[in-house]
Amino acid sequence: MAKQKLGYTFLVYLVILFFFASSVSASARVAPLLQSYGNPIFGSNFHTVYDTSMYGVFQLSNGLATTPQMGWNSWNFFACNISERVVKETADALVSTGLADLGYVYVNIDDCWSAVTRNLKGQLVPDPKTFPSGIKALADYVHGKGLKLGIYSDAGSQSLQCSEPVIGIPIEKDVHIVSAGVDYLKYDNCYNLGIPPKERYPPMRDALNATGRKIFYSLCEWGVDNPALWADKVGNSWRTTDDINDSWARLKL
Numbered sequence: 654m655a656k657q658k659l660g661y662t663f664l665v666y667l668v669i670l671f672f673f674a675s676s677v678s679a680s681a682r683v684a685p686l687l688q689s690y691g692n693p694i695f696g697s698n699f700h701t702v703y704d705t706s707m708y709g710v711f712q713l714s715n716g717l718a719t720t721p722q723m724g725w726n727s728w729n730f731f732a733c734n735i736s737e738r739v740v741k742e743t744a745d746a747l748v749s750t751g752l753a754d755l756g757y758v759y760v761n762i763d764d765c766w767s768a769v770t771r772n773l774k775g776q777l778v779p780d781p782k783t784f785p786s787g788i789k790a791l792a793d794y795v796h797g798k799g800l801k802l803g804i805y806s807d808a809g810s811q812s813l814q815c816s817e818p819v820i821g822i823p824i825e826k827d828v829h830i831v832s833a834g835v836d837y838l839k840y841d842n843c844y845n846l847g848i849p850p851k852e853r854y855p856p857m858r859d860a861l862n863a864t865g866r867k868i869f870y871s872l873c874e875w876g877v878d879n880p881a882l883w884a885d886k887v888g889n890s891w892r893t894t895d896d897i898n899d900s901w902a903r904l905k906l
């Protein structure tokens with residue numbers, strides 16, 4: 654019995670030690686973020702990271718992401734089987750189920766919305782079979798429901814999307830998509846040629862800013878090169894892992 658109790662106490666200590674070690678290592682990773690703002694850990698400025706009156710000091714200052722983004726993204730369930738009908742029905746469902754009232758306002762189209770061939774100006778255009786009315790019309794529909802529309806592209810230096818690599822297209826050619834009334838851009842990491850995300854993601858931030866429209870910039874660089882240490886001034890959010898799915902095994906990654 655005593656032996657069992659000792660074993661139990663040991664286990665408790667082990668668990669405490671584990672949490673202590675993880676919090677120390679998390680602090681060590683966050684510390685460089687805070688160094689320029691005073692005492693790196695538990696200093697007088699530590700609380701300001703979470704202080705909303707300090708908005709813009711620790712994050713991209715485009716007025717967005719004062720709280721985490723909430724809504725729907727087409728990829729996990731539909732993958733490439735999307736259409737403007739799916740997007741419209743989803744917008745309708747967010748409203749009719751009451752989710753929109755709870756803050757789930759983003760309706761985000763993922764990969765496969767565009768035609769494989771670009772237009773004569775070298776711009777991405779919606780697939781005429783699945784998005785015949787175009788992105789502007791879809792944005793108007795979604796906005797009419799009080800929701801926001803998101804779209805997708807890729808930060809591969811010479812390609813545009815995961816489904817169809819397109820070689821040799823400069824980033825500026827993609828910005829027109831978001832100026833067509835879109836509120837959110839997910840920027841993926843396919844065909845990245847091993848170029849660090851720190852180099853590939855800022856140009857789109859600047860291009861989005863130059864449109865004058867407030868566009869949520871979601872970095873999807875798969876957690877490469879510890880985005881928590883540098884992405885705060887590049888995007889409104891960044892993903893920390895590879896794709897997840899609706900299984901506990903995958904969420905644990």
Ligand SMILES: *[C@@H]1O[C@H](CO)[C@@H](O)[C@H](O)[C@H]1NC(C)=O
Pocket residue numbers: 734739
């Ligand atoms: C694609 O989506 C449509 C509904 O929009 C559905 O009827 C069809 O079964 C789906 N196809 C596949 C292969 O999942």
Ligand SMILES: *[C@@H]1O[C@H](CO)[C@@H](O)[C@H](O)[C@H]1NC(C)=O
Pocket residue numbers: 714715716861862864865866867868
């Ligand atoms: C552009 O960037 C400046 C400087 O960070 C910021 O004040 C402004 O709100 C941004 N504008 C848009 C539309 O994102």
Ligand SMILES: *[C@@H]1O[C@H](CO)[C@@H](O)[C@H](O)[C@H]1NC(C)=O
Pocket residue numbers: 898899900902903
């Ligand atoms: C989800 O991820 C787990 C863990 O990686 C994998 O075993 C499983 O096959 C995936 N399920 C689907 C539906 O992709």
